Amino acid sequence: LDVSEKYYITSPTFTLINEYPGRFRLSHIDLYRIEDPLELDELGFYEIIDSNNVIAIEWADKFLDEFTSGYLDIKIKILGDQSRRITITACGQENINLINKLELKILSD
Template sequence: MHFKSTSVEETRKLAFGMAQKAQPGDVILLTGDLGAGKTHFTQGFACGLGMNEVPTSPTFNLVCEYHDGRLPLYHFDLYRLEDATELDDIDYYAIIEGDGVSLVEWGNKFEEAAPDDYLLLDFSVDEHGAREIEATAFGMRSQNLLS
């Protein structure tokens, strides 16, 4: 499925709608270049979960946790990790299988770490500055986020 966003507000609105359907254990991998809209998506998603705190880019943190919404939100940034074995150090597997929703920036870096059911969102910017978001669902739960 393909989405086009011409503003930050549109990106956040898309994410808000997905968050309304989110369930514990949902995992969304966010890929794409720096500045392509991954953090704006995360902010809209957090708003859709009813969070008061607005997530920022986790660039200097490997995982940020937000607990004041309908479900906990775990915002990962795997950019600085060198090897998939480092995921154990941040309790990655327990978190993504837990009680909240996990949004994983640079989630394609360790494809072997993806769960069986996840949503992949690939962000890019076109020549006019619009965000192109290519969504691929891997499983029935992640398909529900797109319906």
């Protein structure tokens, strides 16, 4: 993503959306306090997800129906101080293709 080290990335719990410039813009969205899909439009949510940004969404499961082109569901489980389990599930053909390419890259390294 190439986000500069000068940016301390935090959860957008109160701001709802934090954006960070880089080679790809990172849009970090927290949907925890959003109750109604109509609020998503007021946030500019649809413009963000229709962009070429990298988008990380907390509490995305509240509005999965809004992700019409698919998504990657990334879960990170803490196993210990220095250990994590990352599970990635793809929804939508473009994302399935992306995961297949990632898997091939990992296996070839």
